[in-house]
Amino acid sequence: MLSFIIKRALEAIPTMLVLTFVSFMLMYLAPGSPFLTEKGMPPEVLANINAKYNLDKPLLEQYIIYLGNLLQGDFGPSFRYLDFSINDLLWPGLVVSATIGMWALLFAVISGIAMGMMAALNRNKTTDYSIMTIAMLGIVLPTFVMAPLLVLLFSIKLRWLPAGGWNDGAAQYLVLPVIAVTTHLVAQIARITRGSLIEVLNSNFIRTAQAKGLPFRYIIFKHAFKPMMLPVVSYLGPVFVGVLTGSVVIDVYFGTGGIGQHFVNGAINRDYSMVMGVTVLLGVMYIFFNAVTDIVYAFIDPKIRY
Amino acid sequence: MLFKSRQAVSQLAAALADNDNAVLEGRSLWQDARRRFFHNKAAVVSLFIIGLIILFALGGSQFAQYSYEEIDWLALSDPVSLGRPSIETGHYFGTDKLGRDLYARTVQGSQISLLVGILSSLVAILIGTLYGAASGFIGGRVDSFMMRIVEILSAMPFMFFVIMLMVMFGRQIILIFVAIGAVSWLDMARIVRGQTLSLKNKEFIEAANACGVSQWRILVRHIVPNVLGIVLVYASLMIPGMIVFESFISFLGLGVQEPQTSWGALINEGVATMEIALWQLLFPLTFLVVTLFCFNFVGDGLRDALDPKER
Numbered sequence: 001m002l003s004f005i006i007k008r009a010l011e012a013i014p015t016m017l018v019l020t021f022v023s024f025m026l027m028y029l030a031p032g033s034p035f036l037t038e039k040g041m042p043p044e045v046l047a048n049i050n051a052k053y054n055l056d057k058p059l060l061e062q063y064i065i066y067l068g069n070l071l072q073g074d075f076g077p078s079f080r081y082l083d084f085s086i087n088d089l090l091w092p093g094l095v096v097s098a099t100i101g102m103w104a105l106l107f108a109v110i111s112g113i114a115m116g117m118m119a120a121l122n123r124n125k126t127t128d129y130s131i132m133t134i135a136m137l138g139i140v141l142p143t144f145v146m147a148p149l150l151v152l153l154f155s156i157k158l159r160w161l162p163a164g165g166w167n168d169g170a171a172q173y174l175v176l177p178v179i180a181v182t183t184h185l186v187a188q189i190a191r192i193t194r195g196s197l198i199e200v201l202n203s204n205f206i207r208t209a210q211a212k213g214l215p216f217r218y219i220i221f222k223h224a225f226k227p228m229m230l231p232v233v234s235y236l237g238p239v240f241v242g243v244l245t246g247s248v249v250i251d252v253y254f255g256t257g258g259i260g261q262h263f264v265n266g267a268i269n270r271d272y273s274m275v276m277g278v279t280v281l282l283g284v285m286y287i288f289f290n291a292v293t294d295i296v297y298a299f300i301d302p303k304i305r306y
Numbered sequence: 307m308l309f310k311s312r313q314a315v316s317q318l319a320a321a322l323a324d325n326d327n328a329v330l331e332g333r334s335l336w337q338d339a340r341r342r343f344f345h346n347k348a349a350v351v352s353l354f355i356i357g358l359i360i361l362f363a364l365g366g367s368q369f370a371q372y373s374y375e376e377i378d379w380l381a382l383s384d385p386v387s388l389g390r391p392s393i394e395t396g397h398y399f400g401t402d403k404l405g406r407d408l409y410a411r412t413v414q415g416s417q418i419s420l421l422v423g424i425l426s427s428l429v430a431i432l433i434g435t436l437y438g439a440a441s442g443f444i445g446g447r448v449d450s451f452m453m454r455i456v457e458i459l460s461a462m463p464f465m466f467f468v469i470m471l472m473v474m475f476g477r478q479i480i481l482i483f484v485a486i487g488a489v490s491w492l493d494m495a496r497i498v499r500g501q502t503l504s505l506k507n508k509e510f511i512e513a514a515n516a517c518g519v520s521q522w523r524i525l526v527r528h529i530v531p532n533v534l535g536i537v538l539v540y541a542s543l544m545i546p547g548m549i550v551f552e553s554f555i556s557f558l559g560l561g562v563q564e565p566q567t568s569w570g571a572l573i574n575e576g577v578a579t580m581e582i583a584l585w586q587l588l589f590p591l592t593f594l595v596v597t598l599f600c601f602n603f604v605g606d607g608l609r610d611a612l613d614p615k616e617r
Contacts, residue, residue, distance in 0.1 A: 015454070015457060015458050015461060018458050019458055019461050019462060022458070022462070023462060023466060026466075026470050027470070029474075136599065136602060139602060140546075140595055140598040140599050140602060141595065142550045142553065142554065142598075143554075144553065144554055144557040144570075144573070144574075145573065145591060145594070145595070148577040148580060148587070152580055152581075156581055238460075248465065248558065249554065249557065249558075252558060260465075263463070263465060263466075263469075264465070264469065264558065267465075267466070267469035267470070267473070268469070275466065275469075278463065278466075279462065279463055279466050282461075282463045283461045283462065283463075286460070286461045287461055
């Protein structure tokens with residue numbers, strides 16, 4: 001197991017190198033510059049600024065300098081917000097996004113699995129149909145529709161909850177963003193769980209357990225639960241990063257100041273170091289959580305051994 | 307299930323007993339799938355509604371009293387109606403906040419949304435299927451190299467690509483979405499590769515090899531048609547995904563260029579005025595949600611129809 005983990009970590013290094021290189025090149029190739037304003041700028045000043053941010057050096061050298069700083073945990077200065085380093089901007093944003101994501105995920109896993117199991121155990125009955133209709137609604141309604149509808153209902157009509165803002169993560173500011181993120185996840189997890197449990201319940205080892213006369217509850221939680229979770233885990237792996245790093249829509253609509261907002265603004269403003277910072281951060285997390293998924297898989301799937 | 311197969315057996319027995327019909331006609335996979343699909347009421351109804359929405363997008367402008375970019379100053383300056391939907395004024399869906407006819411704009415938005423969704427999915431599916439099939443079929447070093455590329459690409463945040471593309475192509479939404487299609491084939495490639503790997507060692511491929519069929523022909527004639535079922539299911543789920551994605555981009559204000567519009571752009575405008583003019587949100591929202599619902603039901607229907615386990 002340990003050797004598998006080490007191997008996975010070593011494999012990630014070249015991937016990360018290529019990832020940073022490709023995004024660096026793409027960002028460079030895109031037309032425009034962070035310092036071009038409508039008013040224009042004297043060429044001498046522009047040359048000075050370019051020199052300050054190392055933009056006058058050859059491309060490859062720029063990349064190597066960036067990589068060197070990155071290894072020391074330094075994402076560089078922001079090109080847009082003077083006096084701010086990317087670290088100053090990125091980490092608070094990540095805390096916001098991760099808080100929302102964590103709650104959304106927790107809620108989604110618990111209620112999604114519960115709903116899916118209830119639907120599967122009452123297959124083709126009213127319970128099943130009503131749960132699956134709700135799930136379909138959750139899948140169909142995109143976040144950018146959910147968010148305004150929630151605000152319309154809870155903030156404007158009922159006046160229960162604030163329509164936006166963060167306020168250091170106070171509970172009432174968290175509720176609407178978390179609901180908006182979690183609906184889709186709950187729906188997806190419920191559907192996957194339902195399909196998976198139905199398939200597991202049809203398999204031979206469950207029939208054997210039933211033939212042995214084991215109590216129903218015992219069969220579900222001891223025999224069926226683990227294999228049922230396999231597709232759920234493989235769905236959650238890639239989704240995990242996306243949820244933790246937040247959703248652009250949530251940040252824009254609720255003004256929570258998460259990472260997604262920085263990302264979009266960074267790209268529009270040509271804030272090279274911001275876009276690179278977010279890309280690298282997300283890339284690392286993606287690769288990390290993919291590895292974690294594989295390891296979790298190995299624990300719950302008896303067919304996989306490393 | 308059991309009942310159905312018992313019925314089939316009794317039919318078979320009856321057919322065998324009847325000497326005139328001794329030769330039974332075989333049913334192909336696709337005939338089977340079609341039969342099962344048309345038994346699924348939700349899927350058929352959804353397909354019908356999608357047809358209606360496409361008709362609406364293509365021919366809806368025939369019934370519009372106004373063009374989608376023309377401002378109706380009368381409706382704009384009327385403080386009583388606020389441009390509410392009404393038959394008399396000819397604004398069936400009311401007007402938007404600039405006094406433009408929302409019906410005509412919804413028609414226009416439907417065209418863009420559907421076109422973008424279908425076009426980008428087509429591109430993604432074409433690339434993904436060929437890439438995945440080639441990777442799985444060739445195997446070995448090439449396969450692991452090709453899959454490593456997929457891994458790197460999927461580690462890059464999708465928004466990054468999108469924003470880069472937007473910066474490069476400006477606001478030409480169709481071009482952007484062809485390009486988005488060209489970067490969202492990764493999942494498709496993975497799925498098709500997995501299928502190809504399991505197909506590759508089947509007897510019929512071996513038979514084709516033994517007959518001296520060229521590798522390319524085996525890939526195109528034998529592998530690809532056999533993964534087509536999964537591709538079709540995935541496509542029917544990808545189109546709504548792309549429509550949502552376009553709406554999302556337009557929602558951020560990065561999508562279509564005025565005066566053109568899309569469902570997402572209309573929803574975005576509707577959200578801004580939802581407190582006083584809810585219809586500006588509800589009409590485009592209904593179109594979007596109904597379309598997404600229908601595509602999902604069709605996708606489910608296709609999956610049930612084509613899933614070999616259901617037979």
